[in-house]
Amino acid sequence: MTIEAGLMLKYPTDNMIQNAYKGKFIVLEGIDGSGKSTLARELRDFLIKKDFDVVLTREPQDRDLGKRQDIMPRERQILMIEDRKKHLVEVIIPALKTGKIVICDRYSLSAFAYGKSEGIKLSEIREWHRMKIGKKFIWPDLTILLDAPTEIAYQRLGKKDEKGYFEKIEMLEKIRRNYFILSLTKEFPNVFIVYADRPQEDVFEAALNIVKKQLKLKI
Secondary structure, X not given: OOOOOOOXXXXXXXXXXXXXXXXXXXXXXXXXXXXXXXXXXXXXXXXHHOOOOEEEEEOOOOOOHHHOOOOOHHHHHHHHHHHHHHHHHHHHHHHHHOOOEEEEXXXXXXXXXXXXXXXXXXXXXXXXXXXXXXXXXXXOOEEXXXXXXXXXXXXXXXXXXXXXXXXHHHHHHHHHHHHHHHHOOOOOOOEEEEEOOOOHHHHHHHHHHHHHHHHOOOO
């Protein structure tokens, strides 16, 4: 994947705070069909077997938000951020306070990758997070970005013959490119790419090695 001119966008994360709690915060990101949910379950099951206390969660908490066709992209983003604040306050922060490992399927990096693909400025998304979440906006200890070719990801979703296939592939590719570019900037720390176009056991092994090394888990 190449980085196109003009797409390396700076985004200062000065309104994000480091996780100061006892627990660890792991996020899995990537386009639909990249394998996030499968990997999240595998990591949870492995860590539980190693006697870690794990909470598996996902965003948005309101599952209908991403499917609604009656709202514009900006309105959807704001609703997603409000959903994220509720998620942080009610699920993520309480778990981290008690020393649990939180594994989250999607988090704020999705907002920037998807929002940019819909023509929303990153500065707008940043400001919405600042206004809606404020000092509760915790940046993950580790984000694993699963990168899979869009055609493979779409086939995994079972939608190869769906109407509008090529238009949807094009949009997925925009989102994938945004994820990739954002992951390379220092403004989005602790993001590691795992290539997901290979056998699942290889994806899991690569992700687990990153988790063990970056979080210094004694496994």
